[in-house]
Every structure is written in structure tokens, then in C-alpha cells.
Amino acid sequence: MEIVNLKLYNFRNYEKENIHFSSGINVFQGENGQGKTNVLESIYYLLTGKSYRVRREQELILWGKNEFHLFGDFSAYQRSLSLESHYLDHRKIVKINQVPCKKLSDFVGTINVVFFSPDDLMMVKGGPVERRRFIDLHITQMYPRHVHLLNAYNKVLQQKAALLKSSIQSSKASNIEIWNEQLLDFGSKIIRNRWHYTQILSKKSQEIYSQLSSGKEELAINYIALGHQNIEKALKEFPKMLEEKMQQEMERQIILVGPHRDDLNYQINGKSARLFASQGQQRSIILSLKLAELEAIFKEKGEYPLLLLDDVLSELDIFRRDYLLEFIQPINQVLITMTSAEKPSKKIKSLFQVDKGHVGRIH
Ligand SMILES: Nc1ncnc2c1ncn2[C@@H]1O[C@H](COP(=O)(O)OP(=O)(O)OP(=O)(O)O)[C@@H](O)[C@H]1O
Ligand SMILES: [Mg+2]
Structure with missing residues (x-):
């Protein structure tokens, strides 16, 4: 291209x-x-x-x-x-x-496009927002309908947030339940997409990282959904979590459960990269991820x-x-x-x- x-x-x-x-x-x-x-x-x-x-x-x-x-x-x-x-x-x-x-x-x-910039280092040391943005942008290029899911999910978040903040108390809980149903539906699909594409990138970037470190270090990338590394467990617990946290959400007026709080976890030799990676290791992680992205797109689309x-x-x-x-x-x-x-x-x-x-x- x-x-x-x-x-x-x-x-x-x-x-x-x-x-x-x-x-x-x-x-x-x-x-x-x-x-x-x-x-x-x-x-x-x-x-x-x-x-x-x-x-x-x-x-x-x-x-x-x-x-x-x-x-x-x-x-x-x-x-x-x-x-x-x-x-x-x-x-x-x-x-x-x-x-x-x-x-x-x-x-x-x-x-398709892969952009590689010095700001990408934020993907290791910065907050989860950057990491979610990276994976969502990658998925969007491979599977454009992901944008609809994100938009639909964000609308539900806005509606639910407005409801949590509203002063009208009557039937608040049952109205929240209605939004929770949609949050669960769109949220589960977002989680599945992010998990699937992270798996693909993780495998390839692991290989590249190993070459960059002359086989001395191992990179592992995992999508952490609702606090769980095990995706099936996360999806199974999702409805229960929504129910259990509802009271707390109403008290604190913030949405505590859903993929808008998820994260990607990078580990080098089993240790959190966010906490421990050196400058050089951070650069290697980003380089591995971007090159893995290139390869993933090539594999799916047949052209670089x-x-x-x-x-x-x-x-x-x-x-x-x-x-x-x-x-x-x-x-x-x-x-x-x-x-x-x-x-x-x-x-x-x-x-x-x-x-x-x-x-x-x-x-
Ligand atoms: N909306 C805007 N209107 C006019 N100028 C802008 C606007 N946004 C940014 N700039 C200016 O564009 C200039 C060039 O920005 P750019 O980031 O492309 O520089 P660069 O050549 O990549 O520099 P560097 O080598 O420092 O990375 C900056 O000086 C910035 O102030
Ligand atoms: Mg520049």
C-alpha cells in the first residue's frame, strides 16, 4: 500500500x-x-x-x-x-x-497504516488509555466494525453516567439495569475483539522481542479484561460484577465495571514492564509491537x-x-x-x- x-x-x-x-x-x-x-x-x-x-x-x-x-x-x-x-x-x-x-x-x-513515533513510549509507562487506544486503532484497521461497537459502548457509558449523576432517585436502579444490559452486550464484544487481536500481536511480538534481546529476554503481552487475564472467566463474571457494583456505582456516581477500564499488560521475564522496564527495554517492546502490527496486517490483507x-x-x-x-x-x-x-x-x-x-x- x-x-x-x-x-x-x-x-x-x-x-x-x-x-x-x-x-x-x-x-x-x-x-x-x-x-x-x-x-x-x-x-x-x-x-x-x-x-x-x-x-x-x-x-x-x-x-x-x-x-x-x-x-x-x-x-x-x-x-x-x-x-x-x-x-x-x-x-x-x-x-x-x-x-x-x-x-x-x-x-x-x-x-492500512502503521505509525511509529517516540510518543509511543507512553504505551509502556503511561496509563491504560494509551494502551487501549493502540489496540482499538489496530483492531479498527483490521475490522472496521469495531468502531461501531466502541461508539455504541461510549454512548451507553454517557447515558449511564448521566443517570448515576441525576438527582431523580425513583426507579434509578431499574433504569441502570437497562443500561447495564447494553453495556454487557457491547462490552463483551469489545473484550472479545481486543483479546483476539492482542493474542495475534502478542505471539509475533514475542518472537521479535526475543531476537532483539538475542534470546535473553521474553516478552509477554496480555489483555486484562475486568481485572482478569482469563477471558472466559472475565466474560462469565461480567454480569455478576455489574450487579454487585451497582450500589457502589450509585454512591460514587462513576462506572466501575466494563472494558473502558481494561488494560494491556506487558511483562519482561515475568515482571511488569510498566513498573520495571528500562529505556532500552521500553523501546524494544514498542518496536516489537509495531513490527508485529505490520506482519499481522500483511498476513490478513496480503499487502504491507x-x-x-x-x-x-x-x-x-x-x-x-x-x-x-x-x-x-x-x-x-x-x-x-x-x-x-x-x-x-x-x-x-x-x-x-x-x-x-x-x-x-x-x-
Ligand atoms: N494548528 C496549527 N497551526 C499552525 N501551526 C501549527 C499548528 N499546529 C502546530 N503548528 C506548528 O507546526 C510546527 C511544525 O510541527 P511538527 O511537529 O511537524 O515539527 P517537526 O518538523 O516534526 O519538528 P521536530 O523535529 O521538532 O519533531 C510547529 O512549530 C508548531 O508550532
Ligand atoms: Mg516531529
Whole structure:
């Protein structure tokens, strides 16, 4: 899968720019704060409908403007495809081949993408939100209907939260039970999806991590649902937990049971990575996970996703850097950003210079 061309209008620090990409490795070089990451972010946004960095689309609009517009031409399975994303008045309009799409799931997953950035380290040391976001975004690319489940589940959470906070006490408990039924239904499906895709990623990343540590260390990744590592046990206990915690939920006015509180647990040699992993081990976990993601997508879709590497080469030591560069050889196209201080490898196909919201081709 490849991006052929990208047009940006009023996106971040780009007022108007048009970039033509090549197959193979494309490198974007420039000083700090010139717009290298913004290019990758715009591609990621076009393909997933989500920003990698922010929750509010408003922040993506060039300061002082009131809309942004992105156009991308892609190719996959020897076919071309154009995607367009227009954000205006807090609304987004997405088009595939000029035809408007009603739902995010109509276009997410058409062209797959793996984004690898230094912020990913937060997935090890940060809170569970980042880890759930990672697995949900991965599932969404493989199985776009996961978005519906997440949306439906979040709506139920909002309704239940409003009910817990409301001052009307009559028939509160029976109304909560009604929301709990839906929470159980959507929640169980989310748990199953997350567990299934974590299993696949876990197996592959375990192999890669073992190679990165020369067989000395073992990585284990588990999805922890409702506090349980055993998925069947978690699903069996789910209805009982909802019932048991209801009183406490009403007292504290927060929702205590459900996959919105779940987590992924990374362990190295049986010890929690969140608590104990060194910087190098954290980088190895992320590298293993991202490469496992690449392989998982390739296996399911039969073509490698577009790979976006934001500033990561400088974060890796020579051994891991070589491992990564070797691993990405069969990938159709990779976009890499780096600062001007770094020397791009000889294998690169195209080199671009990024300067104050302009991208110029060097070769
Ligand atoms: N909505 C916006 N409107 C205008 N400028 C913005 C907006 N959002 C971010 N910027 C600016 O875009 C610039 C480039 O950001 P970007 O993260 O792409 O830099 P970079 O080239 O990747 O730098 P680094 O090497 O430090 O990672 C920043 O200076 C930032 O202030
Ligand atoms: Mg950057």
C-alpha cells in the first residue's frame, strides 16, 4: 500500500502544499518545528479519521483559519484510490473517490497504516488509555466494525453516567439495569475483539522481542479484561460484577465495571514492564509491537501497510536500527522523518527538505 500524492490546505503549519511520493523509502529532513511530523499526521488522519496526537480536530486547523482540507491519492492491490477529508464548522466530510462516506468504518482499513513515533513510549509507562487506544486503532484497521461497537459502548457509558449523576432517585436502579444490559452486550464484544487481536500481536511480538534481546529476554503481552487475564472467566463474571457494583456505582456516581477500564499488560521475564522496564527495554517492546502490527496486517490483507516512522531512528541503538531497516525491506513504501543533523541511509529513494511548512524535493 502506498501514498502517491498528498495535498494539504490549512492543515497545521501548511497553508497549501502538494507532495509527490516515491515507492520505497522517502525521507523528510528538516530542522525542529518545520512540519515533518505534521505531514505524517495528515496522512494518518486521512487514513484513520483520527489524529495520532490530539483529540480535537480544531487543533489541526492552521491558526487563524476555520477549515482544513486534505486530499490523498493511494494505491493498493494494483488499484488507485483517492481519499479526501474536509473539516469545517466542527464537522468532517470524508470522500472516497469523490463519493461522500457516511461512516468512519466505510473507509478506515481501506489503506492500512502503521505509525511509529517516540510518543509511543507512553504505551509502556503511561496509563491504560494509551494502551487501549493502540489496540482499538489496530483492531479498527483490521475490522472496521469495531468502531461501531466502541461508539455504541461510549454512548451507553454517557447515558449511564448521566443517570448515576441525576438527582431523580425513583426507579434509578431499574433504569441502570437497562443500561447495564447494553453495556454487557457491547462490552463483551469489545473484550472479545481486543483479546483476539492482542493474542495475534502478542505471539509475533514475542518472537521479535526475543531476537532483539538475542534470546535473553521474553516478552509477554496480555489483555486484562475486568481485572482478569482469563477471558472466559472475565466474560462469565461480567454480569455478576455489574450487579454487585451497582450500589457502589450509585454512591460514587462513576462506572466501575466494563472494558473502558481494561488494560494491556506487558511483562519482561515475568515482571511488569510498566513498573520495571528500562529505556532500552521500553523501546524494544514498542518496536516489537509495531513490527508485529505490520506482519499481522500483511498476513490478513496480503499487502504491507504504509509505514510512517516519525523520528524513531535516532531513538534506537545501532543494533535495533539495523534490525528495523532490515525488517522494512519488503515493505512497498516507508516515510521517515529525521532532523537535519542525521545522515539518511544510502537505501533511500527520495529525500525531501521540510522548511516552515514547505516541502521541497532534494532528489
Ligand atoms: N494548528 C496549527 N497551526 C499552525 N501551526 C501549527 C499548528 N499546529 C502546530 N503548528 C506548528 O507546526 C510546527 C511544525 O510541527 P511538527 O511537529 O511537524 O515539527 P517537526 O518538523 O516534526 O519538528 P521536530 O523535529 O521538532 O519533531 C510547529 O512549530 C508548531 O508550532
Ligand atoms: Mg516531529
